[in-house]
Amino acid sequence: KQEVTQIPAALSVPEGENLVLNCSFTDSAIYNLQWFRQDPGKGLTSLLLIQSSQREQTSGRLNASLDKSSGRSTLYIAASQPGDSATYLCAVYLNTGFQKLVFGTGTRLLVSP
Amino acid sequence: NAGVTQTPKFQVLKTGQSMTLQCAQDMNHNSMYWYRQDPGMGLRLIYYSASEGTTDKGEVPNGYNVSRLNKREFSLRLESAAPSQTSVYFCASKEGGSGAYEQYFGPGTRLTVT
Numbered sequence: 001k002q003e004v005t006q007i008p009a010a011l012s013v014p015e016g017e018n019l020v021l022n023c024s025f026t027d028s029a030i031y032n033l034q035w036f037r038q039d040p041g042k043g044l045t046s047l048l049l050i051q052s053s054q055r056e057q058t059s060g061r062l063n064a065s066l067d068k069s070s071g072r073s074t075l076y077i078a079a080s081q082p083g084d085s086a087t088y089l090c091a092v093y094l095n096t097g098f099q100k101l102v103f104g105t106g107t108r109l110l111v112s113p
Numbered sequence: 114n115a116g117v118t119q120t121p122k123f124q125v126l127k128t129g130q131s132m133t134l135q136c137a138q139d140m141n142h143n144s145m146y147w148y149r150q151d152p153g154m155g156l157r158l159i160y161y162s163a164s165e166g167t168t169d170k171g172e173v174p175n176g177y178n179v180s181r182l183n184k185r186e187f188s189l190r191l192e193s194a195a196p197s198q199t200s201v202y203f204c205a206s207k208e209g210g211s212g213a214y215e216q217y218f219g220p221g222t223r224l225t226v227t
Contacts, residue, residue, distance in 0.1 A: 034215060034216065042220060042221070043203060043218045044205075046215045046216070091156075100161070105153065106155070
């Protein structure tokens with residue numbers, strides 16, 4: 001059974017710092033991997049989708065990497081801002097006939113001014 | 114283009130009552146999903162619909178039923194609500210088939226069962 005783990009569970013940094021969020025999964029036979037952001041009391045916003053054939057994907061100050069063989073993905077946030085404060089969720093698409101998503105429990109990020 | 118919409122936003126039920134959560138998407142997606150989110154458990158898949166006319170169980174289907182009414186709408190029904198069903202429910206949709214297609218989520222329904 002695929003399990004997705006995100007470490008740390010919570011992270012607090014001062015504004016301007018570069019930071020890395022980690023995601024690991026137990027079965028490397030994934031299809032794609034998606035990073036989401038969730039603000040308190042809100043739904044999920046997609047940040048980046050990495051296809052299984054890709055090594056990384058970039059959007060603005062965000063860069064996500066994927067290493068299938070080691071079962072790991074990282075989300076790099078450059079020059080963090082208070083507006084980046086949210087919970088970040090990693091999810092893997094299972095490589096089955098229908099691509100179900102399996103979610104990690106998230107990293108809660110607080111960026112202080 | 115509203116994306117994925119869910120109604121209601123909040124609901125309080127008494128044990129044993131029934132209700133239907135509504136979800137609609139305007140992105141012409143083939144696949145739709147229902148998840149529940151509980152503290153410390155992450156999001157778990159309840160049911161999904163790969164395409165109009167088909168539905169399948171996910172990880173935690175017990176106590177729920179679904180209907181894919183048409184391509185746009187996918188409803189989740191609680192026939193006899195239990196306190197263990199207190200949760201936040203999210204609907205999502207995705208273009209069907211293989212490929213680099215993202216899931217898009219609705220804003221959620223916060224359900225409390227007393």
